[in-house]
Amino acid sequence: MTLNDFYINTYNSLIRVINYTINSDKRIFWLYLVSSMLLAYYVYHKTKKKYSFLKYIFNKKVWLSQSSKVDYALIFINSFVKVFLLGSFVYYGLKLAYYTDEYLSHTLGLSDNNFSHFQIMFGFTITLTILKDLGTYLTHLAQHKISFLWEFHKVHHSATVLNPITQYRIHPVELIINNITATLIFGITMGVFDYLSNHPIDELEFLGVNVFSFAFLFFGANLRHSHVKLKYFNKLENIFISPFQHQIHHSNNPIHFDKNLGAKLAIWDWMFGTLVKSESVATLKFGLGKNDDINYTTIFQNLYMPFLKVSQHLTKWFKNR
Secondary structure, three states: OOHHHHHHHHHHHHHHHHHOOOOOOOOOOHHHHHHHHHHHHHHHHHHOOOOOHHHHHOOHHHHOOHHHHHHHHHHHHHHHHHHHHHHHHHHHHHHHHHHHHHHHHHHHOOOOOOOOHHHHHHHHHHHHHHHHHHHHHHHHHHHHHOHHHHHHHHHHHOOOOOOHHHHHOOOHHHHHHHHHHHHHHHHHHHHHHHHHOOOOOOHHHHOOOOHHHHHHHHOOHHHHOOOOOOOOOOOHHHOEOOHHHHHHHOEOOHHHOOOOOOOOEOHHHHHHOOOOOHHHOOOOOEOOOHHHHOOOOOHHHHHHHHHHHHHHHHHHHHHOO
């Protein structure tokens, strides 16, 4: 890579970070931030805080903490990674869709379905939402249960305070794993519906904004990583993960470890016995616990520590063989 290439990629990475606030696919899109502020005000008013709303939202202990500084660094670093990889994931997702469609056509013959454009897009949206959420849950579960994956996922859980940027506090290796999962689910699902549609729909339509994702992001997704304890009705938390339920997932209390792993839907946690509802938890502290938090205080520690821990696991494994 030449110095000029480096400057171009750095510029593109900065643009990608800025683009997060103007792209409706991104969690920190300006409209979602506004809706989150309104929901935060509801929580603020309900809890009857004795200080101003602005002080409640822009708490210096949160936004200027060392933990948050790591968040800010990682969103830039991962944006740099995405500049190199995102195009590849989109390309392979479309290729997978093509081969899925070809396989179904070869195996089952040409589709003679007469589904309308609306039926295809509605079915695709519902199916992709459910399968992507299930795939995210299973990947997340694996990241908690498989030791070498957990070492990379620890970076996300090492945050001792939460803010909306903590969503992007993930190790680049985890970023790649998550994108592989999403690409497989998207490509196969798109291929199936491309086959069912008999090819009247442009591929770009399948890449459009998912209305269910829009609703999820609009109704407080940014508060999942925050100090704002937004809870849903008790029964509703059996179906959808509330922001406070996700905050429970970040608890450093061992009884909350591996709980509330779902992204949008709580039904997977309910089915697999990992669901904890808001009513059962009063107070929370975030992070990995005192013994581990000290190892993840800087950006460099968060980047190299997973590799160090994995190498220790491998060394121990080989010694025990």
